Structure formats: structure tokens, C-alpha cells
Amino acid sequence: MTATELKSAAILNLLKAFLETNEGLQIRKKVNLVYQFNIALKKIGFDEVIFTIDLKTGQVTKGAYEGGKPDAVFSLKDEDFIKLATGKMNPQIAFMRRALKIKGSLSAAQKFTPDIFPKPSKM
Template sequence: MSDDLKYPGFKSSELISGLGAAFSKYSDAEKQAQIKKTNGIFELRVSNEAKEEAIWTIDMKKSGTVYKGAAKPKADVAIILSDDTLVELSEGKLNGQKAFMTGKLKTKGNMMLATKLDAVLKGAKAKL
């Protein structure tokens, strides 16, 4: 697990560092397949109960990596949600569509791309 992906006070830090670890286990062929399937850059803007914000970027367009901070180049979609919501999504307790419909998740940019985040999380989880 990659500690440099963690923000203190965020439960989803574990998930994101796990995602980083999973991505590093992909072979080049697997990574290319994921990039081809997803073809997008996600910027996750996550807020915790203390109203602090953590920003992570999942690049599934060029590098097949996850990193701390805003997307460079610009994200195709920004996903704005709470720490708890991200954890529930990753555990499969909540699906993205329901989170969006109930206002727990907001998007800016390519909304259709946001629907592929579930698959990215599931794919990475299978790798761990």
C-alpha cells in the first residue's frame, strides 16, 4: 500500500492507497486493457466530517495510475462526494447511480464517464 496517497482523517485513504497498489500489480497488457476500456481521467474531490477536502486523480486515459492532487491534464470528470459515500461505493453498499440520484455524489464534466468508476474500483479490488 502506498502511504504517499493517504490524507490523514480520511477513511477512503485506505481505499485509494489500495487502488494504487492494485494498479501497480497490473501487467502492461492489463493496464492497456483497462485504459482502453475506461479512457478517462477521474478527479475525486472527497470531503470528510471535518469539512476538509482531499483530491485524488485516477488516470485511466494515459498512465493507468492514481495520484494525490488535482488532475494534470484536466480531468474528464470530477466526482464530488463525501468520505463515507466513497467508502460505501467501494464496498458495494451503494451504487453510483443511486448515490447520484440521492445527491450523495455530484459530477462536473463527462457524466457518462462517471458511470465507469464502479468498474475501475471493482477491477482493482479483484487485483488485491
């Protein structure tokens, strides 16, 4: 599977540009954590594409985090990532329903909210 098959890839590219804006810089200062996303096309744990969202540097990259351990690692399906990023799914509810798996710091994971993503009107 390639990243181009993921609908999430388009949102992550928009996020990369958004993190360079003034609003994006404010979010980076506020959160200042590194997240790794393991995004699966159909089933968590299979054929995952890994992305790193580094809110310390503002970088969004394909591949595992190379600067040590990320603060939190999220595993979820492509369609659920889109729902989270667009605010249509609450991260806590997704976690309770097992649509979202988290490794690492739960307090860091709780700081990852849909507010991190640019609003659709700005896209």
C-alpha cells in the same frame, strides 16, 4: 484536514497497486479516462481532499489533475466513497440522492464503476 484522516486514502493506495496488475491494465484500456475526486470528511464542499485517478496512465495521485481538465469530477463524503468503492452503494443512486455530485462528462462518469477497484479478497 489531511489525507491520513480519510479512510478513502487506504483504498486509493490499494487502487494504485491494483492498476499495475494485468486486471488493472485491462480496466485502464477499457475506461481510458481521468477522474478527480473531491472527498470531504463530513460535508461535500467543505475541507475536501482532492485525488486524481488517471486511468490513461494508471496513476493515482493526491491533488488536482494537472494535465488539463479531468473527464469527470466527483464530490462526495469519505464514507460514501468507501461505499462506492466496495460496491455497497450504486453510483447512480448516490447521484440521485445527492450523496454524489458530478461535474464534467456524464457519459465519462457512467464508466466509473465499482469494478475499477480491486475486490476485497485481493486486498
